[in-house]
Amino acid sequence: MLKEIFSSPIFSSYPAWVVGGAVRDFLLGKSPKDIDIVVQADPIVLEQLGGIPVDPQTGIPVYIFKINNFHVEVALPRRERKTGVGYKGFKFEVGPDISLKEDLSRRDFTINAMAMDYHGRLVDPFGGREDLQRRLLRAVNPKAFKDDPLRVIRAARFAAKGFRVEEGTLKLMQAVPVDEFKALPVERFTNELLKALSEPHPEEFLRVLGMVPRACEVFFP
Structure with a gap:
């Protein structure tokens, strides 16, 4: 699958990596449902190559491509700065000085903060592979939950x-302010709940949330 995707001319001249959940799935021996790629290129180049912006209103540099029957999200490395409550209060910047590691550092958990190149070489700056083997969920940085x-x-x-x-x-x-949870659209919570109900241990969803009183105050009043 990696060779099929990276055979696209989009990635012929620029460094590129599969990132996030797809890498996690590869390491678990699963076929990923979604494929996200980070490429060190210019936004104009991605648009010229036929990329469709995911969210034109915000200008977030993420583009949809259809590559060999795969729908792929291609993004530029970026850094983000929180400017408001909830999960949408962000400003972002892109540039050639932003490294892959810095881009990975803004992600949620170490198991989702890995990357893989064309040759299948793993980039794992935060120990995600070991955490995956241990089935351990660990935040990448201290601001992970307050940011989102x-x-x-x-x-x-x-x-x-x-x-x-x-x-x-x-x-x-547990340290996330209650106002941050109040700013979340209820449908986002519902989507996660419905996904959890189809997992092997749905009771763990409620048990873990039960240990976060401020979240319970909002979603289970």
């Missing part, structure tokens, strides 16, 4: 998959 409170709900869903939330990560989840 939806990640708290996502952590509970991963618990329903059979992952154990690391103690320090749980404390970060």
Whole structure:
């Protein structure tokens, strides 16, 4: 699959990596449902090659491509700065000085902060592969949940998959202000709940959220 995707001319002249959940799935021996790629290129180049912006209104540099029957999201490395409550209050910047590691550092959990190049070589700056083997859910950085409170709900869903939330990560989840949870659209919570119900251990979703009182205050009043 990697060779099929990277055979596209989009990636012939620029460094590119598969990132996020697709890498996790590859390491677990699963076929990924979604494929995300980070490429160090110029936004204009991606548009000229036929990329369709995912969200033209915000200008986030993420583009959809159809490559050999795969629908692929291609993004530029970026850094983000939180400017408001909820999961949409961000400003971002892109540029040639932003490394792959910096891009990976803004992601939620170490198991989702890995990358893989054309040759299948793993880039794992935060120990995600070991955490994956241990079924351990660990935040990449201390601001992970305050930056995006939806990640708290996502952590509970991963618990329903059979992952154990690391103690320090749980404390970060518990420290998220209640206003951040109030700013989350209820449909985002509902989507995560429905996904959790189809996992092997749906009761873990409720157990983990039960350890985050501020989230319970909002979603289970």
